[in-house]
Each structure stands twice: as structure tokens, then as C-alpha cells.
Amino acid sequence: MSGCVRPASPTRFAPPHRAACRPAEPDGRDGAVAPGRLLAVSDLHIAYEENRAVLRSLRPTSPDDWLIVAGDVAEKVEDVVSALALLADRFATVVWAPGNHELWTHPQDPCTLRGVARYEELVARCRELGVVTPEDPYPLWHGPEESVAVAPLFALYDYSFRAPGATTAEESLRIAHEAGIVCSDEYFLHPDPHPSRQAWCRERVAYTERRLAEVDPALRTVLVNHWPLVRQPTDVLHYPEFAQWCGTELTADWHVRFRAAAVVYGHLHIPRVTYYDGVRFEEVSVGYPREWKPRPPREPLREVRFSATAVEAR
Secondary structure, three states: OOOOOOOOOOOOOOOOOOOOOOOOOEOOOOOOEOOOOEEEEEOOOOOOHHHHHHHHHOOOOOOOOEEEEOOOOOOOHHHHHHHHHHHHOOOOEEEEOOOHHHHOOOOOOOOOOOHHHHHHHHHHHHHHHOOEOOOOOOOEEEOOOOEEEEEEOOOOOOOOOOOOOOOOHHHHHHHHHHHOOOOOHHHHOOOOOOOOHHHHHHHHHHHHHHHHHOOOOOOEEEEEOOOOOOOHHHHHOOOHHHHHHOOOHHHOOHHHHOOEEEEEEOOOOOOEEEEEOOEEEEEOEOOOHHHHOOOOOOOOOEEOOOOOOHHHHO
């Protein structure tokens, strides 16, 4: 029998149900709002004990801090839910966008849901925790300078970031297989009921564009997607063939079209800040222990900082 069996008892660390957006409290100065910080992390990969220790260490510095989680928390549904429950109990608001690992139907996961059904199960479980998902209204974060719409996205990829020398997706995949560079998504990430991941990506892109077009044009946005919205960040990959599992060219202008003050992403396991068209892009992943352990120690939570206004950026 396929599907997901909910635990008989509440998920460990699960907080009481609460609204996804807790209103900020006045700080007493003429009714002004004292904002917390907007923090971000991705690629926690808590299947590793060392990364579970990182998860347990994540704490706000203010009761009003928000946390963006840009995907790849874990592979098993209950592990994802347990981790997000822990974070939702600590941070004023948690905003989650799925990564490819959450969408895997892992052979060791009791939840055997695939594709859209698996994603919808994760969304339902997040809503029980008060965690904001790509299917919910985009919450407003009120910063010291401006208010922005924080938009968690799920756009997937379509193999349009092709391997060097390839002119079609089929050729790109063949080159990658011949080089021995194949993403595990090919075995675990099922697009059901869509005929392909490309088709699922196109459906998600069209849906997300409609959602983003409805945001008040007076507001800037913080766009949160597990995969980078533009191809340029993949230029530094050690294996360029892997880029085809890292996004879609269909989102290449979203940071401009939808007035991004910042773009937050993960997936590459290369934490850094870059700028495209004057917009700040921040890769906020933790990554695997073999990747982060040799690096100089750094705070896993990154504060999201905004680019200049659109007028200044031009």
C-alpha cells in the first residue's frame, strides 16, 4: 500500500498550531515596529549526524527573527517535518521552499508518495506547523528601511542549463552520463502525474509567474528558490555537466521583472554572494559535512541583505 502514514503521536518538537505570519509588536516608540532579522539557510541535509548538530544550534537572536529555509532539509518526510517543527518553535516565522531531496521518494522512507502528491503532503504538514510554503500568500516582512514580500518558490528545472557542447536536453543528458556525472534525481525524483520533470517545471513556472504578478507593484520582493534563478552561479561548478539539474532559463529575468530586493537560493553547496543586474543573490547552503568541515568556521544562518532600490541600481 502506497502513501504516507502519519505518526500516531505528534511529531517530535512540533509546536502548537499558529498562524504563518505572526504580526510584529510595537516597540513603544510612537507605535513604530521593531523588526527582527530576516535570516536564511538551506541544504541542512540532516541525514548526517554532524548536520543534525548544526540544526540544533540554529537559534534566533530576537523573538521577532524570521527564518527562510531554501530546501534540502532531508529525504524522509518525517525528518523534514521534525526539523521544520523545531525551527518553527524558535523563530517568529519560518518560510520553506522545497529542494530536490525533499521531493525524492527514497527507498528507506515509509512515505512512498511520488511527485505532486509528495509535494502536497509536505505542504499540508508545513501548514500544520504554521510554516509558510510556496502555496500560501506571500508574507510581508517589515524591515527597518522597507517592507518586502517574501516569496518562497518551487520552479524545479528543465535541463536548459545544458552541458558544454550540447544543443538539446537529450544530448546534454547523454554527455553527463558518459562523464559519470548523474544527479540522483534521475532515480528518486519522480514527476507523477506529469510525463517528465520538464513538464512539471513548465507547469510550476507558469503558476509561479501568475502568483508573482499579483504582488503589489509598490513592493519589492525577496525571491526564495532552492535552485538558482539564473545560470551564472553554476559557472563555478567543478563538474559543469551538473548544471542541467540546477534550474531553468525560464526564470532568468524574474529578479528584474518581479522587483527583487534579494534572491535566496541553495542547491550548489557553494555559499557566496553575487550580483546580477544590481540584485543581490545569496547562496545560503550548509552542505555535506565533507564540504563544510574543511572550510573556516562560519555562522550557518545568513542575514538577508537587500540590494539598492531599483532606481539606484540602474
